[in-house]
Amino acid sequence: MRDTDSTCDPAWDEVLTELAERRSEFHKQGYVPRDFIEKFFPLGVYRHATPEKFGGEVIPPHEFLTMVERIGRVDGSTAWVVAFASSNTYLGALPVETQAEIYRNGPDVVAVGGLFPMQKAERTETGFRVSGHWKFASGCMAADYISVGLLDESAGGKPRAAVLPASRVTTVDNWDVSGMRASGSFDTMVEDAEIPLDWTFVRGGKPLIDEPLFRYPLIGYQAQCHAAIGLGVAQAALDYAQQAGSYRGITGAPPVGERAYHRTEFAKAYVALKSARAYFLDVAEEVWETVRAGDEARDEQKARIRLSAVNMSDVASQVVHDISAISGAAIINNSHPLNQIRMDAQVPQLHASLSQHMYDDAGAVLLGLQPTTPGFL
Known part of the structure; x- marks a missing residue:
């Protein structure tokens, strides 16, 4: 520990x-x-x-x-x-025996997945047979295992993930984007693959491991991790602004650090990010202590995980926007530090786990109502 x-x-x-x-x-x-x-x-x-x-x-x-x-x-x-x-x-x-096979060479395993669009699979005596094409397998170029998504009515509307050795999956070289350029979120393909049932699981299904981290809300944890990416990117924007106070531009105006609007906007961005970060990490620690004590996370805790994550993502993106707005026209140069930061900052917000409807679902739960999004809790 x-x-x-x-x-x-x-x-x-x-x-x-x-x-x-x-x-x-x-x-x-x-x-x-x-x-x-x-x-x-x-x-x-x-x-x-x-x-x-x-x-x-x-x-x-x-x-x-x-x-x-x-x-x-x-x-x-x-x-x-x-x-x-x-x-x-x-x-x-996954069945414990399958997990033992995955970790047979040690605990440091790189497993990634791109489950959507889920593909229709033929049910066989031992599992599934599938051919298909999936999107956004982030990190697949370094993976040991890659999961793909199967349509399976028995999964109760949740995705069924099939885990395959990376060597059995074809990577499509089509990742050409402005933000998170090096994430390697390529498409993947398999052709006529036989997948044993024991190498599939329902995403969000009950873990077969009784340890605290596996009692922590799994999908909520993924939302938090995506929000933490945006937090780091926004911190980089603040770092740049703190180091760029002597920048003068080309008009002969005073250095940006001597301009009142620059200091004001920087201070607003700084406190907004630090405040959102504190709530974000406080919720994570609180829920961890709950599951570590052997209890299940409560619905309102799950809602606050999702709320703190979407808020963190939104605040981080806004901070980068606001810092960019006071940093001068030079930031549009491809070589400028803020240029890639600006492109990266928008990406976490676009992830499904950080969509704007998370506010509605979190509000519903905190008011004692049911969320409208399947799998929110």
Whole structure:
């Protein structure tokens, strides 16, 4: 169990220094390569959501979120990829024997997924047969396993994920975007694949692992991880603004740090981000303590996880917008630090787990009503 901020470890400084040196390489090729992902193995990132019985070393969610934030402060795309280390909690719904096979070579397993659009699969005596094409398999270029989504009426409307070794999945080289350029969220394809039932699970289904992290709200955790990416990117915008006070532009006006509107807007952005961050991490820690004590997370806690995450995402995006608005026309240059930050800042908000209707659902639950979105709780 890790209860301290592991990002204070000097090993983190070494990895993030290398990230700062290589991020342009990653952005140019469109993905974070396996050799760099493996730099996070000794830091515990890719075993934090592995069951302890298979060698996992739990990192509490609020601490993992600060890890994602710190990575995002250097590069949003790499934070996006690494954040998915948390999704190994989904694998807890697989039969324990299947999990043992996944972790047979050790606890540091890179598992990613692009489940949509879900594809119709033929039911067989032993499982499923499927051919299909899926979107947004973030981090697939460095993966050990890739999950794809199957249409299955027995799953109660939830996606059924089929887990395949990465070697059995074809990656389509079509990731050409402005934001999160190095996330490597390529399309994937399989052709006439036989998948045993024991290598499938219902996403959001009850885990078969009885450990605290697997009692933490799984889908809510994914929303938090995506919001933490945006938080890190917004921190990077504030870092830039703090270092750019002497910038004068080309008009002969005083340095931006001497302009009242610049100081005012910076202060507003600073306090907005810090306030949203405090609530965001407080909720995560509170719910962690609940499940750590052996209790189930309450519905209102699940709602506050989702509320704090969507609020964090929105505030982070707005902070980047506001800092950009007072930073001068130079930010439109492709080489300007704020240019990629601006492009990255909008992406977490676009993820389904951080959609605007989360406010409505959270409000309903906090008022004692039922949410309207399936799977919200």
